[in-house]
Amino acid sequence: xxxxxxxxxxxxxxxxxxxxxxxxxxxxxxxxxxxxxxxxxxxxxxxxxxxxxxxxxxxxxxxxxxxxxxxxxxxxxxxxxxxxxxxxxxxxxxxxxxxxxxxxxxxxxxxxxxxxxxxxxxxxxxxxxxxxxxxxxxxxxxxxxxxxxxxxxxxxxxxxxxxxxxxxxxxxxxxxxxxxxxxxxxxxxxxxxxxxxxxxxxxxxxxxxxxxxxxxxxxxxxxxxxxxxxxxxxxxxxxxxxxxxxxxxxxxxxxxxxxxxxxxxxxxxxxxxxxxxxxxxxxxxxxxxxxxxxxxxxxxxxxxxxxxxxxxxxxxxxxxxxxxxxxxxxxxxxxxxxx
Amino acid sequence: xxxxxxxxxxxxxxxxxxxxxxxxxxxxxxxxxxxxxxxxxxxxxxxxxxxxxxxxxxxxxxxxxxxxxxxxxxxxxxxxxxxxxxxxxxxxxxxxxxxxxxxxxxxxxxxxxxxxxxxxxxxxxxxxxxxxxxxxxxxxxxxxxxxxxxxxxxxxxxxxxxxxxxxxxxxxxxxxxxxxxxxxxxxxxxxxxxxxxxxxxxxxxxxxxxxxxxxxxxxxxxxxxxxxxxxxxxxxxxxxxxxxxxxxxxxxxxxxxxxxxxxxxxxxxxxxxxxxxxxxxxxxxxxxxxxxxxxxxxxxxxxxxxxxxxxxxxxxxxxxxxxxxxxxxxxxxxxxxxx
Numbered sequence: 085x086x087x088x089x090x091x092x093x094x095x096x097x098x099x100x101x102x103x104x105x106x107x108x109x110x111x112x113x114x115x116x117x118x119x120x121x122x123x124x125x126x127x128x129x130x131x132x133x134x135x136x137x138x139x140x141x142x143x144x145x146x147x148x149x150x151x152x153x154x155x156x157x158x159x160x161x162x163x164x165x166x167x168x169x170x171x172x173x174x175x176x177x178x179x180x181x182x183x184x185x186x187x188x189x190x191x192x193x194x195x196x197x198x199x200x201x202x203x204x205x206x207x208x209x210x211x212x213x214x215x216x217x218x219x220x221x222x223x224x225x226x227x228x229x230x231x232x233x234x235x236x237x238x239x240x241x242x243x244x245x246x247x248x249x250x251x252x253x254x255x256x257x258x259x260x261x262x263x264x265x266x267x268x269x270x271x272x273x274x275x276x277x278x279x280x281x282x283x284x285x286x287x288x289x290x291x292x293x294x295x296x297x298x299x300x301x302x303x304x305x306x307x308x309x310x311x312x313x314x315x316x317x318x319x320x321x322x323x324x325x326x327x328x329x330x331x332x333x334x335x336x337x338x339x340x341x342x343x344x345x346x347x348x349x350x351x352x353x354x355x356x357x358x359x360x361x362x363x364x365x366x367x368x369x370x371x372x373x374x375x376x377x378x379x380x381x382x383x384x385x386x387x388x389x390x391x392x393x394x395x396x397x398x399x400x401x402x403x404x405x406x407x408x409x410x411x412x413x414x415x416x417x418x419x420x421x422x423x
Numbered sequence: 424x425x426x427x428x429x430x431x432x433x434x435x436x437x438x439x440x441x442x443x444x445x446x447x448x449x450x451x452x453x454x455x456x457x458x459x460x461x462x463x464x465x466x467x468x469x470x471x472x473x474x475x476x477x478x479x480x481x482x483x484x485x486x487x488x489x490x491x492x493x494x495x496x497x498x499x500x501x502x503x504x505x506x507x508x509x510x511x512x513x514x515x516x517x518x519x520x521x522x523x524x525x526x527x528x529x530x531x532x533x534x535x536x537x538x539x540x541x542x543x544x545x546x547x548x549x550x551x552x553x554x555x556x557x558x559x560x561x562x563x564x565x566x567x568x569x570x571x572x573x574x575x576x577x578x579x580x581x582x583x584x585x586x587x588x589x590x591x592x593x594x595x596x597x598x599x600x601x602x603x604x605x606x607x608x609x610x611x612x613x614x615x616x617x618x619x620x621x622x623x624x625x626x627x628x629x630x631x632x633x634x635x636x637x638x639x640x641x642x643x644x645x646x647x648x649x650x651x652x653x654x655x656x657x658x659x660x661x662x663x664x665x666x667x668x669x670x671x672x673x674x675x676x677x678x679x680x681x682x683x684x685x686x687x688x689x690x691x692x693x694x695x696x697x698x699x700x701x702x703x704x705x706x707x708x709x710x711x712x713x714x715x716x717x718x719x720x721x722x723x724x725x726x727x728x729x730x731x732x733x734x735x736x737x738x739x740x741x742x743x744x745x746x747x748x749x750x751x752x753x754x755x756x757x758x759x760x761x762x
């Protein structure tokens with residue numbers, strides 16, 4: 085099959101390539117009859133513009149990128165769905181890039197996409213991201229950046245988050261109301277701003293109830309392969325917690341499995357709350373009390389902010405923080421009032 | 424900040440743009456001292472090649488696309504992880520596009536990516552995809568295509584699938600062995616080849632056990648919003664099934680919820696098997712017997728086939744079918760032997 089280019093069209097119509105190009109872009113410099121001839125031939129020969137060539141000219145790709153840690157987590161999957169709803173309505177394509185919590189990979193991805201492929205970036209950083217040069221470099225290329233969920237607070241960029249501090253305060257308060265005396269919090273990161281806020285919320289609720297904080301009550305389950313063993317050992321110890329607040333969904337499974345192995349009943353022996361958007365939370369054994377994040381709405385909001393900023397009619401995005409509250413959904417893994 | 428282009432480098436070094444370009448590509452036509460001068464200045468000025476311009480020249484993007492229905496399903500999320508493991512090792516970027524089961528969106532995405540953005544495509548079609556012109560058009564652009572999971576069998580293209588027929592035969596046989604007399608199968612599509620194979624596997628097991636097939640025993644839950652009501656009504660009926668085989672994971676939740684509402688005990692009143700890669704299957708109430716697909720391996724295999732085909736040293740990909748078996752994992756939602 086002959087490759088139909090602007091040159092081919094030009095030759096067949098005995099016009100210059102520039103005229104063809106302008107006609108296809110509906111330029112006022114070209115007469116209507118000429119435009120019609122060009123369009124008719126382009127359609128007949130099934131001409132499709134080369135995206136690279138067009139992007140080189142316009143420097144606009146009508147494409148945004150989403151960079152995030154993983155998608156086996158329902159939270160991120162729902163965020164993407166929210167982003168795509170907005171992007172599709174506005175005629176934008178969405179490229180999804182996964183960092184798999186690898187900071188070097190995140191740098192490589194940003195380095196790759198900043199070279200002209202995208203108009204804007206939505207990012208949730210890896211749990212190991214500390215430096216921000218790679219994100220600042222996007223700004224230098226005039227690619228607007230908006231954070232969602234996992235933000236770099238020190239950067240003066242717009243961010244869409246949930247009320248991490250308050251929701252963990254409320255969850256801890258709920259465990260205390262249910263009679264828990266020894267509440268621990270489990271995290272996969274102490275570096276992420278959201279993790280810090282969640283742990284601070286837990287700590288504030290504890291101190292507001294005159295319960296002294298103990299360092300060992302923050303379980304740091306960084307390594308997926310060791311996570312189960314850590315939880316198992318913690319729950320096997322004589323002085324084990326009677327309440328657990330998991331600040332990330334992936335900790336739910338090892339907690340339930342460790343309890344099963346140790347023959348600990350939830351909620352009688354251990355009351356459990358986890359951050360989760362997994363729809364199976366309600367049919368777990370027992371059903372799980374969750375902090376349910378507004379994942380879809382976070383995605384929608386971040387996308388609306390970004391696409392608005394790309395519209396030349398609008399001003400630059402305000403460098404502020406949009407907070408959309410999470411919801412504590414009480415189910416059977418808590419609520420057991422000890423005598 | 425000045426935009427550092429090849430022209431800028433050429434002007435500063437008093438060389439032609441062609442020389443700069445060839446030097447940066449390490450061409451044998453350029454002397455080593457010249458190359459060194461060019462590289463040194465490029466590094467000093469932080470020159471980064473424009474991807475569009477480079478791709479226009481080489482027509483290679485070192486990028487593959489994955490087009491699939493959704494990512495809130497663990498199966499697809501794991502497939503993507505498998506693909507990314509291979510792509511990263513080979514230095515390829517992965518673009519992920521979601522169709523959300525919308526056939527027109529699938530066509531738009533393929534139309535968009537065929538215009539020069541990618542070197543190869545891995546695709547799992549929507550449940551509504553019947554025509555194949557949009558996929559054939561990729562081939563015409565010399566973009567190799569490999570199917571995974573949801574294939575278009577009539578196309579002579581490589582495909583990576585699991586043993587859908589056999590695994591459903593085995594699952595149905597298991598339900599029969601557990602004493603089920605009235606087994607229904609639930610599907611979200613009767614159009615997809617994998618759905619057809621799964622239903623055929625169920626039907627073969629039934630007829631092999633001399634149980635007559637009834638049309639009403641295939642529940643077609645096409646519409647997410649009506650799915651729960653359909654299942655509820657089916658399970659409320661006097662002549663309700665005592666065994667259910669769900670051939671897609673998203674049906675697990677409405678089945679469990681309908682049973683809870685109707686006060687039907689799993690497995691005593693209803694034995695349930697579902698296709699699922701959701702890690703929570705083992706902690707559901709009760710734990711769920713699953714057909715667990717080799718999702719990660721399917722992704723890896725499809726990516727290896729595709730990247731091999733892009734290597735000019737290799738032959739074109741064989742147009743054959745790679746089948747990786749699924750595993751029946753028996754848990755507490757089945758196994759109740761009626762007297």
